[in-house]
Amino acid sequence: MNNILKNNKLITIGKVLISVITVNVITLVSCILGSLIYQNVHITNFADMLSNTMNSDLGYVLCIIITTILIYLFYKYITKKEKINWKDLGFIPKNRFPQLIKGFVLGIIFVAIYIIILIFMKQVIFAFNELNANVLYSLVMGLIIFCGVAFAEEITFRGYIKYLLSKKSKYIGLIITAIIFALSHLLNSNYSMLSLIYLTIGGILLGLMRMEQKL
Numbered sequence: 001m002n003n004i005l006k007n008n009k010l011i012t013i014g015k016v017l018i019s020v021i022t023v024n025v026i027t028l029v030s031c032i033l034g035s036l037i038y039q040n041v042h043i044t045n046f047a048d049m050l051s052n053t054m055n056s057d058l059g060y061v062l063c064i065i066i067t068t069i070l071i072y073l074f075y076k077y078i079t080k081k082e083k084i085n086w087k088d089l090g091f092i093p094k095n096r097f098p099q100l101i102k103g104f105v106l107g108i109i110f111v112a113i114y115i116i117i118l119i120f121m122k123q124v125i126f127a128f129n130e131l132n133a134n135v136l137y138s139l140v141m142g143l144i145i146f147c148g149v150a151f152a153e154e155i156t157f158r159g160y161i162k163y164l165l166s167k168k169s170k171y172i173g174l175i176i177t178a179i180i181f182a183l184s185h186l187l188n189s190n191y192s193m194l195s196l197i198y199l200t201i202g203g204i205l206l207g208l209m210r211m212e213q214k215l
Contacts (some may be wrong), residue, residue, distance in 0.1 A: 012164050019078075020184060023156050026070045034063030057141045064148035071117045071152045075160060090210055091160035106209055114202070156204065158210045176204030177199065 013053035040057040079086060157177055166173030185191060 012167075015164055016161050016180070018159055020180070022066060022074060023071060023152060027067050027152070030067035030070055032205060034059060034066050038062050061141060061144050061148075062147050068148045068151050071155065073210075075155055084160075086161065087176065088163050089155060103209070110209075112203075112206060118145060147206075153181070154206075154210075157184075158207055162207060162210070165177045174207040174211065178207055 018145050038056065062188050073090070078084070079089070157180065161180060162173055162177040164173075181203035182196050185195065185199055188195070
């Protein structure tokens with residue numbers, strides 16, 4: 001019995017690692033594909049090609065779209081292979097619109113609280129300018145980018161990984177998933193211990209929202 005439990009734990013850990021690694025590989029491949037499509041530069045200029053694409057709004061959005069499609073296909077394959085219901089990953093087949101509205105409102109509240117905390121800690125400063133076409137363009141591009149990134153992160157962490165780690169205890173799975181979520185951002189610029197704490201708390205809150213949605 002102990003050997004069976006040990007093997008199950010190892011299998012779960014292996015699936016978690018494979019999921020995280022695969023999503024990162026997909027992201028890298030998507031950036032390369034997006035760069036090849038957007039820049040149409042010879043491969044010898046690969047570094048410049050990738051940099052120019054990532055610094056371009058349209059190029060970056062193209063990479064995000066490709067990433068979203070490939071990650072969706074990856075988890076479609078995983079759910080079919082492991083016979084997992086998409087509902088277990090957070091996708092509600094019925095009454096989706098009320099859930100979307102509820103999630104949107106909760107998301108605004110969560111982000112607003114986070115921003116207020118950052119303001120009081122003097123971590124961010126707002127500079128207000130007149131509303132113009134450039135601002136609207138940035139908002140639309142930002143919305144597309146954040147939706148794509150959110151899909152990839154939510155289906156990976158609050159979806160598949162949390163599903164794997166919550167089979168014994170949903171709260172232990174919630175905490176471990178939040179820690180993995182925080183550690184996955186290690187390569188972000190200006191990452192610090194404070195970032196680790198923020199992301200872990202954020203992961204727990206998002207996980208609780210996800211759990212509440214399922215109730």
